[in-house]
Amino acid sequence: MKPYADAAEENKTVVLPLIARFLPGVDEVLELGSGTGQQIVYFAGQYPQVRWQATDLPENLPGIQAWIDAAGLDNLPPAQALDVAQPHWPFAPQSLIYTSNTLHIMSKDHVRMLFCRLAEVLNEGGHFLVYGPFRFADQPFAQSNARFDRFLRERDPRSGIRDFEEICAFAQANGLAHQESIALPHNNHMLVFRREAH
Numbered sequence: 660m661k662p663y664a665d666a667a668e669e670n671k672t673v674v675l676p677l678i679a680r681f682l683p684g685v686d687e688v689l690e691l692g693s694g695t696g697q698q699i700v701y702f703a704g705q706y707p708q709v710r711w712q713a714t715d716l717p718e719n720l721p722g723i724q725a726w727i728d729a730a731g732l733d734n735l736p737p738a739q740a741l742d743v744a745q746p747h748w749p750f751a752p753q754s755l756i757y758t759s760n761t762l763h764i765m766s767k768d769h770v771r772m773l774f775c776r777l778a779e780v781l782n783e784g785g786h787f788l789v790y791g792p793f794r795f796a797d798q799p800f801a802q803s804n805a806r807f808d809r810f811l812r813e814r815d816p817r818s819g820i821r822d823f824e825e826i827c828a829f830a831q832a833n834g835l836a837h838q839e840s841i842a843l844p845h846n847n848h849m850l851v852f853r854r855e856a857h
């Protein structure tokens with residue numbers, strides 16, 4: 660059975676043109692927290708010259724793999740287990756890493772560890788793209804995001820919408836510079852980070 664999420668379906672066409680800006684010269688994209696897998700399968704179908712590597716916690720791999728198997732695309736390798744907090748990521752150096760709607764699901768400590776690992780895995784000049792809802796100190800917190808944040812924290816006190824400034828501090832501490840925040844529908848953003856010279 661292929662798992663399905665409405666949000667993933669709605670977002671895939673919104674985020675792909677933004678990811679595509681960073682694809683020239685890139686032959687592989689690593690996705691963190693691929694979820695159902697339906698987004699990465701769509702991306703792979705639209706950009707067959709790029710290898711799209713899905714990853715997630717082990718419990719989500721069968722669902723992602725069901726999408727990959729059904730797609731039958733050469734540029735979709737088997738989904739791999741990856742907890743962003745694990746001490747070593749078993750991947751070659753990457754030029755483009757993408758994640759969607761994950762930073763508010765994992766704990767703040769895991770977000771910090773994710774950025775520590777990016778310092779090891781991302782090539783100099785490589786990009787990290789993060790899609791989702793964020794809280795910006797200089798902007799009002801949208802009511803829909805405030806409601807969502809309350810829901811997340813009641814469900815799991817370790818989760819919650821992350822502060823943009825704190826994410827940037829984690830990035831900066833690990834040699835990644837914030838380049839851009841692109842406002843998207845429903846109070847979501849795509850944050851763009853670039854790995855600076857070592």
Ligand SMILES: C[S@@+](CC[C@H](N)C(=O)[O-])C[C@H]1O[C@@H](n2cnc3c(N)ncnc32)[C@H](O)[C@@H]1O
Pocket residue numbers: 664666667691692693694695698715716719741742743744758759760761764765769
């Ligand atoms: C709301 S889902 C988003 C899934 C997908 N990226 C999307 O946009 O549809 C959050 C995902 O984050 C993953 N996740 C949470 N903590 C994680 C961790 N420590 N390492 C890797 N993935 C994690 C979950 O397993 C889940 O697939």
